[in-house]
Amino acid sequence: NTVRPxxxxxxxxxxxxxxxxxxxxxxxxxxxGIRLWVFQSRANSTIxxxxxxxxxxxxxxxxxxxxxxxxxxxxTIDQSNPSKPLMTYKRDEHNIIFLKYFDxxxxxMYYLTHVFLSQDSCIGDVFQYARDKLELPxxxxxxxxxxxxxxxxxxxxxxxxxxxxxxxxxxxxxxxQRSDNTGKCHNSVDEYFRDLNNRITVxxxxxxNPNDPGIQVVLNQKMSYSEVANAVADYLGTEPxxxxxxxxxxxxxxxxxxxxSHFEGTLxxxxxxxxxxxxxxxxxxYLKLNIAIAELESKDHFRCTWxxxxxxxxxxxxxxxxxxxxxxxxxxAKKQIELSPxxxxxxxxxxxYSYRIHRVFSDTVSYHxxxxxxxxxxxxxxxxxxxxxxxxxxxxxxxxxxxxxHQTIFQCFNHPFLFKITEGESLQSVRxxxxxxxxDITEKEFEKYKFSLITHGRMTPLSDDFTFNSSDFITNVDKxxxxxxxxxxxxxxxxRPWLGLEHALKPPKRSRYTYVEKxxxxxxx
Numbered sequence: 014n015t016v017r018p019x020x021x022x023x024x025x026x027x028x029x030x031x032x033x034x035x036x037x038x039x040x041x042x043x044x045x046g047i048r049l050w051v052f053q054s055r056a057n058s059t060i061x062x063x064x065x066x067x068x069x070x071x072x073x074x075x076x077x078x079x080x081x082x083x084x085x086x087x088x089t090i091d092q093s094n095p096s097k098p099l100m101t102y103k104r105d106e107h108n109i110i111f112l113k114y115f116d117x118x119x120x121x122m123y124y125l126t127h128v129f130l131s132q133d134s135c136i137g138d139v140f141q142y143a144r145d146k147l148e149l150p151x152x153x154x155x156x157x158x159x160x161x162x163x164x165x166x167x168x169x170x171x172x173x174x175x176x177x178x179x180x181x182x183x184x185x186x187x188x189x190q191r192s193d194n195t196g197k198c199h200n201s202v203d204e205y206f207r208d209l210n211n212r213i214t215v216x217x218x219x220x221x222n223p224n225d226p227g228i229q230v231v232l233n234q235k236m237s238y239s240e241v242a243n244a245v246a247d248y249l250g251t252e253p254x255x256x257x258x259x260x261x262x263x264x265x266x267x268x269x270x271x272x273x274s275h276f277e278g279t280l281x282x283x284x285x286x287x288x289x290x291x292x293x294x295x296x297x298x299y300l301k302l303n304i305a306i307a308e309l310e311s312k313d314h315f316r317c318t319w320x321x322x323x324x325x326x327x328x329x330x331x332x333x334x335x336x337x338x339x340x341x342x343x344x345x346a347k348k349q350i351e352l353s354p355x356x357x358x359x360x361x362x363x364x365x366y367s368y369r370i371h372r373v374f375s376d377t378v379s380y381h382x383x384x385x386x387x388x389x390x391x392x393x394x395x396x397x398x399x400x401x402x403x404x405x406x407x408x409x410x411x412x413x414x415x416x417x418x419h420q421t422i423f424q425c426f427n428h429p430f431l432f433k434i435t436e437g438e439s440l441q442s443v444r445x446x447x448x449x450x451x452x453d454i455t456e457k458e459f460e461k462y463k464f465s466l467i468t469h470g471r472m473t474p475l476s477d478d479f480t481f482n483s484s485d486f487i488t489n490v491d492k493x494x495x496x497x498x499x500x501x502x503x504x505x506x507x508x509r510p511w512l513g514l515e516h517a518l519k520p521p522k523r524s525r526y527t528y529v530e531k532x533x534x535x536x537x538x
Contacts, residue, residue: 023073067104113189115189154192160202168203208233215295232244235281268300321350336381361374370506370511438480
C-alpha cells in the first residue's frame with residue numbers, strides 16, 4: 014500500500030532545526046520525539062534515507078542541494094509509550110535498516126519496520142522483529158535478501174555479522190521471506206523483483222468496437238506471444254487460441270496489421286518493432302475468433318455482406334483456404350447467417366460496384382480469381398439467398414440485373430438485384446411480380462416507379478406494351494456459349510444492358526460501409 018506524503022511549505026533559508034520544530038508541532042510530538050532522515054540518491058540510481066545529525070543548523074536549501082521538493086523520512090517515538098525515547102543512533106556505530114516482508118502465498122510485499130543494528134550485530138537478529146510483528150513460531154524457517162536496486166536482489170547469510178558485510182549503508186532495505194512456502198506467482202524475492210522490474214500495463218481494445226474503452230492487463234515485458242495470449246484470455250474468459258492481436262496504426266487510433274501467432278520475440282520486442290518506446294501506456298487490439306488462430310493464419314480473410322430477405326445487411330468475416338471454390342466459400346458463410354425457413358436454402362455470391370451488380374459467380378469458380386483491384390474502392394461482395402423462383406429456371410427464363418437510380422442513370426443507390434424474366438413477358442407482368450417482392454413498398458408508391466432499359470449509358474423509357482426479350486439483355490456471343498438461363502453467370506454484367514428503376518431517392522436502412530474514424534468537432538471562436 015502507498016501512503017500519501019505530508020507536504021510542508023517552508024522558506025529556503027530556514028534551518029533543518031526549524032523544519033523539525035514545525036513538523037513536531039504539526040504532528041503533536043515534542044521536538045526530541047522525531048528524527049529526520051533525508052532521501053538521497055545513490056550511485057546505483059536508488060534513493061535511500063540518510064542521516065542529517067550533523068547538518069541540523071544548515072539551511073533547507075543547502076541540505077536539499079538546490080533541488081525541490083526535499084523528501085524526508087520522519088522517525089517518531091512510539092505513541093503508545095511516549096516516555097520511551099528514540100532509539101540511540103551514532104553514525105559510526107549504527108546503521109538504520111528498513112525491513113519488508115514478502116508473502117509468497119499471496120504474492121504481496123509490504124513494509125514491516127525499521128531497526129538499528131550495531132556493527133557487531135548478527136544479520137539474522139532481524140528475524141525476531143518479523144516473528145514478533147507477524148506472530149510467526151520460532152521453528153518457521155526464514156530467508157533474508159537485500160533489495161540492492163531495481164532488478165537485483167542479493168541473498169544474505171543470516172549468521173554473518175554486520176561488520177563482515179562488504180557494504181552496508183544507512184537506509185538499506187532488507188526483505189524477509191518464509192522459505193517453506195510455495196509461491197502463488199513467485200517463489201522467491203528475487204523472482205518477484207525481476208518480474209516487477211519488467212512489469213508493464215497494456216491496454217487491449219476490441220478491434221470491432223471503436224468505442225471500446227479496453228481492458229488494462231499487467232504483463233511482463235519478457236513474456237512470449239503465447240504467455241500474453243494466456244493472460245489476456247483469462248481476462249476475457251475465452252481460450253488463448255481463439256484470440257488474434259493487432260498493432261495500432263501509427264497515425265490513427267485503430268487496429269493495423271495482425272500480429273502473427275508464431276512471433277518469436279518478447280512483448281518488449283513487439284512494442285519496439287513498431288516504435289512504442291515511450292513511457293505512455295502501451296496499446297494493442299484483439300479480435301475474438303470462432304476458429305483457432307493457427308487455422309486462421311493458414312487461410313485468407315474474405316470480407317463480404319449478407320443481405321437477408323428484409324434487405325438488411327450484415328458484415329461477414331470469412332476465413333477460407335486459398336484454393337476453395339465459391340461453393341465452399343458459401344458453405345462457410347452459412348455458419349454465420351440465419352436462412353429463411355421458407356427460402357431456397359441456396360446462396361450465391363455477387364460483386365456489387367457503385368450500386369450495380371458487376372458479376373454473379375458460379376459455384377465452380379475458384380476463390381483466388383475474384384479479388385477486386387485496389388482502384389475499385391466501392392466494390393463489395395454480397396452473399397444472398399437465391400429466391401425460390403430463381404432456383405429452377407426454364408429454357409426460356411433468364412435473369413437480368415436491376416438497379417435503382419434517381420434523375421440520372423449515373424446516380425444509383427440502394428440494393429441492386431437480379432430478377433427472373435421469361436422470354437416475351439410483358440412489362441405489366443414484370444411489374445406485378447416485382448411488387449410482390451418489394452414487401453415494404455405500397456402499390457401506390459410503386460406506381461411512381463419508372464422502368465427504363467439502359468444500354469451503353471443510354472436510357473430508353475419502357476412503354477406499357479413493352480415485352481422483354483433475351484436479345485435486349487444478352488449478347489449473341491454469350492448466347493452461343495451458354496443457355497440463356499445461365500447467361501448471367503461469370504460475365505461482366507456492367508457492360509450489358511440493365512433494367513433501371515427510376516424513383517425518388519430512398520437510402521438503404523444502414524450504410525454499406527462501416528467507418529471507424531472518430532468524428533472531429535470544430536468549435537467556432
